[in-house]
Amino acid sequence: MDSAAQSSPARQPTVKEVAKLAGVSPMTVSRTLAGGKNVRPEVQDRVLEAVHALGYYRNENARSIRPGQASGLIGVAITNLGNPYYGNFALGVEEVAAQYGRRIVLGNTGEDPGRERQLIADLIGRQVEGLIVVPTGDQATHLQPESLRGTPLVLASRSVTGVAADAVVLDDVGGAYRGTRTLLDAGHRRIGYLGNVTSVFTGRRRYEGYLRALEEAGIEVDPDLVRRGQQDVETASVAMRELMDLADPPTAVFSANNRNTIGALKEIGARLNSADGEVGALPAIVSFDDFELAEMMPVPVTVVDHDARELGREAARLLFDRLLGEAEPGRIREIEMPTQVRVVRA
Amino acid sequence: MDSAAQSSPARQPTVKEVAKLAGVSPMTVSRTLAGGKNVRPEVQDRVLEAVHALGYYRNENARSIRPGQASGLIGVAITNLGNPYYGNFALGVEEVAAQYGRRIVLGNTGEDPGRERQLIADLIGRQVEGLIVVPTGDQATHLQPESLRGTPLVLASRSVTGVAADAVVLDDVGGAYRGTRTLLDAGHRRIGYLGNVTSVFTGRRRYEGYLRALEEAGIEVDPDLVRRGQQDVETASVAMRELMDLADPPTAVFSANNRNTIGALKEIGARLNSADGEVGALPAIVSFDDFELAEMMPVPVTVVDHDARELGREAARLLFDRLLGEAEPGRIREIEMPTQVRVVRA
Numbered sequence: 146m147d148s149a150a151q152s153s154p155a156r157q158p159t160v161k162e163v164a165k166l167a168g169v170s171p172m173t174v175s176r177t178l179a180g181g182k183n184v185r186p187e188v189q190d191r192v193l194e195a196v197h198a199l200g201y202y203r204n205e206n207a208r209s210i211r212p213g214q215a216s217g218l219i220g221v222a223i224t225n226l227g228n229p230y231y232g233n234f235a236l237g238v239e240e241v242a243a244q245y246g247r248r249i250v251l252g253n254t255g256e257d258p259g260r261e262r263q264l265i266a267d268l269i270g271r272q273v274e275g276l277i278v279v280p281t282g283d284q285a286t287h288l289q290p291e292s293l294r295g296t297p298l299v300l301a302s303r304s305v306t307g308v309a310a311d312a313v314v315l316d317d318v319g320g321a322y323r324g325t326r327t328l329l330d331a332g333h334r335r336i337g338y339l340g341n342v343t344s345v346f347t348g349r350r351r352y353e354g355y356l357r358a359l360e361e362a363g364i365e366v367d368p369d370l371v372r373r374g375q376q377d378v379e380t381a382s383v384a385m386r387e388l389m390d391l392a393d394p395p396t397a398v399f400s401a402n403n404r405n406t407i408g409a410l411k412e413i414g415a416r417l418n419s420a421d422g423e424v425g426a427l428p429a430i431v432s433f434d435d436f437e438l439a440e441m442m443p444v445p446v447t448v449v450d451h452d453a454r455e456l457g458r459e460a461a462r463l464l465f466d467r468l469l470g471e472a473e474p475g476r477i478r479e480i481e482m483p484t485q486v487r488v489v490r491a
Numbered sequence: 492m493d494s495a496a497q498s499s500p501a502r503q504p505t506v507k508e509v510a511k512l513a514g515v516s517p518m519t520v521s522r523t524l525a526g527g528k529n530v531r532p533e534v535q536d537r538v539l540e541a542v543h544a545l546g547y548y549r550n551e552n553a554r555s556i557r558p559g560q561a562s563g564l565i566g567v568a569i570t571n572l573g574n575p576y577y578g579n580f581a582l583g584v585e586e587v588a589a590q591y592g593r594r595i596v597l598g599n600t601g602e603d604p605g606r607e608r609q610l611i612a613d614l615i616g617r618q619v620e621g622l623i624v625v626p627t628g629d630q631a632t633h634l635q636p637e638s639l640r641g642t643p644l645v646l647a648s649r650s651v652t653g654v655a656a657d658a659v660v661l662d663d664v665g666g667a668y669r670g671t672r673t674l675l676d677a678g679h680r681r682i683g684y685l686g687n688v689t690s691v692f693t694g695r696r697r698y699e700g701y702l703r704a705l706e707e708a709g710i711e712v713d714p715d716l717v718r719r720g721q722q723d724v725e726t727a728s729v730a731m732r733e734l735m736d737l738a739d740p741p742t743a744v745f746s747a748n749n750r751n752t753i754g755a756l757k758e759i760g761a762r763l764n765s766a767d768g769e770v771g772a773l774p775a776i777v778s779f780d781d782f783e784l785a786e787m788m789p790v791p792v793t794v795v796d797h798d799a800r801e802l803g804r805e806a807a808r809l810l811f812d813r814l815l816g817e818a819e820p821g822r823i824r825e826i827e828m829p830t831q832v833r834v835v836r837a
Contacts, residue, residue, distance in 0.1 A: 266539035
């Protein structure tokens with residue numbers, strides 16, 4: 146398609162050349178690329194054909210990283226596209242990639258390290274220019290520069306020990322600590338924990354924040370109150386049921402991610418809907434990750450909120466900095482994004 | 492990477508050849524491709540490198556559609572990746588594409604026809620083998636075979652007048668009709684409507700189902716009760732506020748999609764949380780699209796449910812049928828997926 150541009154990478158097409166080829170004014174080219182307002186569909190088609198034929202990119206930065214054989218693709222591996230958190234994350238990545246004239250090839254790993262390995266090898270085989278990966282676990286081999294054949298990598302949301310790559314993560318420890326603190330400040334002493342296994346970066350760090358808050362308050366962790374490893378709503382509901390069925394159940398629960406939160410709340414709802422007026426005290430919930438309709442819940446809810454879309458944007462920015470040669474070679478950047486504790490329903 | 496395979500498309504690599512190149516047994520190749528259980532990471536890497544070097548695909552069907560220059564990519568254009576409905580839809584597409592050794596290039600249009608035009612032209616320029624599009628509107632020019640340069644197209648969730656492409660949509664009319672019927676059967680006569688504009692396929696059809704149920708019950712539509720065009724939670728909340736502030740407000744509301752449902756429920760929640768004991772009667776909600784925590788709402792909720800992931804799978808199946816030459820040329824297939832009306836909270 147853009148063989149003309151590829152054969153002479155030093156020579157970049159101008160908007161004037163695009164306009165000439167399409168038989169329109171440069172203004173019409175600009176309007177079309179800005180969304181097509183006030184430009185007839187047929188004319189837009191002609192302009193876009195010319196854009197592709199010449200390999201024209203609007204963004205000046207994009208030009209400077211446009212090598213002869215670039216695929217124009219960024220590989221993105223996420224763990225669960227059905228989780229709105231990751232949908233918004235992908236939106237953020239796509240938004241920044243589009244500014245550089247790049248598209249995203251998206252794959253879902255389903256929290257399966259085997260599928261992650263396959264996906265990444267496959268994306269490398271397709272010659273993506275860069276990779277943004279939400280890693281499923283602690284395996285590092287397939288994320289080493291040799292396995293990636295030098296393709297720049299950014300880890301997002303989770304980091305991996307032994308992988309020297311740029312990373313953007315959340316302030317997991319601080320967010321979990323402050324979330325748990327709100328429960329302690331409200332007088333709770335038996336605080337349950339629902340979350341991921343500690344082999345997952347975020348699972349480990351959020352548990353650490355929970356522990357730190359308890360220790361600071363002089364409370365020893367009761368292992369009966371800690372349930373880890375639930376990755377979907379169904380298993381989270383079961384874990385919550387176990388907590389609520391304890392002889393001495395928790396008066397509050399810290400949930401380390403939105404899948405666990407939804408599962409816990411569904412279990413509370415099931416008890417409310419089935420009970421004959423003898424529900425008893427229901428636990429307050431603190432949720433790492435915001436969720437829709439939190440203000441409608443029958444129990445107090447506090448969320449540890451953060452911006453998934455901005456996390457995606459930031460991951461993409463780190464990657465394009467590398468691709469543009471604007472990041473210092475050999476110097477790894479780790480960005481920690483802030484979280485906000487917000488009382489949704491007291 | 493797979494230039495060997497590309498230069499002789501008739502000659503497909505075998506699992507034995509992959510095994511030989513990787514220096515492992517054919518069983519190890521199979522195990523690696525099935526997820527890598529019981530195969531050491533370094534060995535998996537070797538196998539996957541050999542797979543890419545030879546251009547090997549496990550699926551027999553995939554081989555037969557593997558032309559010399561295929562990009563191995565399927566373009567997917569959706570309207571809002573932040574909506575879990577579309578996240579699950581994309582998961583279904585990805586799942587089937589992976590079975591054929593293909594990956595998806597995903598773009599978000601944000602319900603903007605201009606961005607859709609650009610995205611599709613861009614995907615065509617990247618030589619995707621097929622396109623799956625959730626169209627934003629009624630524009631057809633950029634979806635014609637000439638604009639697509641013959642790339643097979645499947646429309647999903649929404650169809651477009653004047654575009655002769657395979658399509659998989661929901662039973663919008665029937666679902667909306669049956670959802671509205673549950674409200675009529677419960678004795679409601681003033682039933683509000685929240686939904687998309689009628690220039691959007693699903694907006695038009697779901698409104699039709701609502702109308703049909705009212706007409707059948709001998710009820711004339713009150714234009715005051717109909718609010719259309721809200722595409723996000725915020726604007727939907729405003730529309731719901733207007734309905735509830737009417738001198739003669741609706742006793743129930745049919746919401747035509749989950750963004751409108753969440754917005755409507757947030758407005759109900761805001762009134763409950765702010766009121767000083769004088770909330771009055773709250774409307775029952777019927778929601779086209781299921782949503783999480785529906786059973787926890789303070790008003791009766793019925794959902795018109797459907798399987799977004801299966802819709803994605805079906806769209807991909809239609810596309811691969813075309814690519815495999817198993818679909819009759821010139822014969823357009825339109826599949827309507829069923830919906831289930833489910834009372835979540837009476």
